[in-house]
Amino acid sequence: MGVLVLARFLILAAVLGACDSGGEAERQEGALVATTGRAGPEGGDAADWLAPTDGTDPAVWLARREAGGSVPAQDARIAVLVQAFARARGRFVEDPRMIANRTAQLGTMLAEAGQPEDYARLITGLSAVAAAAGERKQLYGEMCQHYANTRRAGADRDTALARLTERYGAQDAR
Template identity: 50%
Template sequence: MRLLRVSKAGVALVACFLCVACGKEERAHETNDVIETQDEKSSAIWLRANEHVDPALWLASREAGRELAESDPAVDKMREAIVAARAHFLESHRMLANRTAQIGKMLAEDGRAEDYAGILYELADIAKAAGQTQTYGELCQHYYNLRHKGATREGALSVLAERYKTQKQFR
């Protein structure tokens, strides 16, 4: 019996050593793996917390597909949308920009590209109707799921408005 316990402990120790020896392997050769890089701020995958970039400028540049100037009207439009949305969501301006870029990309990949500022305004309206601060990422996911399943923009927003306004009744 004692020999069996030592054997199990020995096997576990060897397994740990093997895992440590593996290091940081890149697995890009596997079909489900994607290695994303960050070359320029305009092509950055995420706006990171340690970056000192205006989220509105970053998001507007992402949507445009090129670096925009701070004075570009699209940046002002995006800034207004982020500020309006921030009042109804728990996330920071940076996270609102990140999630909007994410859902915008996902919708575009589905052939349902939408205006980023419009997404912010529409989902903020749903959160506002709920009467309490919401989680933007969660609402984005619900919206995307509906759109991905074939709902029109108006149909998805209508379904979400109905779902979320019931929260106001139970406060």
């Protein structure tokens, strides 16, 4: 069982590291994006990925994904995620859709490693790291990978965020 979790972790880590704010398929007009369990704006199960052509608000999509199904429009999770995305605004190169996708990947990796975390807290924590790094926008996907690796190495949430803050803060000192 441990080997399977490690294999999934490595695959997802590679995906996080290889992804930027948009892949080749996303840049091609009319490209098909494979997703399953697609959700419309009115509810339903959250898709595996928030596609470039999906008009669903990233906060709503993440709330559905975290809940494992539909959530009412006034659900507190949505409001907290909207605030988390507001904190992330201007801190990262990626757009909110990509931040939502990377957060879902990171959340899956952490859960599979027995270290589940709330999606809004992930975005907020990583946004604080980016804020400590200065005015330069950061790569959210790269930061997610560093966070996952640090957590996988045994650090708890606070320690991992402190290490990333130190690492990214040193960038601004250069």
